[in-house]
Every structure is written in C-alpha cells, then in structure tokens.
Amino acid sequence: MNHSIDRLSNHSSDYRGFIITRRPKTVISKIARYEVKHGEQSFGLFDAQAQATGYIDQLHNQKGIAA
Structure with missing residues (x-):
C-alpha cells in the first residue's frame, strides 16, 4: 500500500502522521x-527521505508502535 x-513547508513533510x-x-x-518526529518524540536522523519513510513504515507494521 502506497502512502x-x-x-507542510519548504523543509517539513507529513507522512502517516509523522x-x-x-x-x-x-x-x-x-x-x-x-x-523523523511524532509529537514530541524524535526517532532519529536519516541520510535519505526514502530511509525515513521506510522506517516509519516499519513502525506501522509493528504492533503497538505509533498510531
């Protein structure tokens, strides 16, 4: 499934609530x-936007992590 x-601005984007x-x-x-941030929680720095979105997708695939 593609998201x-x-x-949001020149330097910020929203992806799956992050x-x-x-x-x-x-x-x-x-x-x-x-x-990558969700609310006040930071999930780290990534070298590419594709790595950041891949990490968010991994979080969504785990139970109980990130809505």
Whole structure:
C-alpha cells in the first residue's frame, strides 16, 4: 500500500502522521539529513527521505508502535 508524503513547508513533510524535517547540509555535516518526529518524540536522523519513510513504515507494521 502506497502512502503520500504531504508537504507542510519548504523543509517539513507529513507522512502517516509523522513529521519529516529536512536538515540542510552544514560545514560539519556534509549531507542533508532527515529527522523523523511524532509529537514530541524524535526517532532519529536519516541520510535519505526514502530511509525515513521506510522506517516509519516499519513502525506501522509493528504492533503497538505509533498510531
């Protein structure tokens, strides 16, 4: 089943109730990263948006994790 990524702003998107925020590259971090949050809980940084959405899909497939 495919789910859509809804753009909220230039740097944030909504995917299955989670917020994916793009963190631009910096001098220290040479690549852009994607932070996954649900409410006030952070689920970490990912190197690609596809990795972030894949992780969210894994959470949805587990019982009792993330609505």
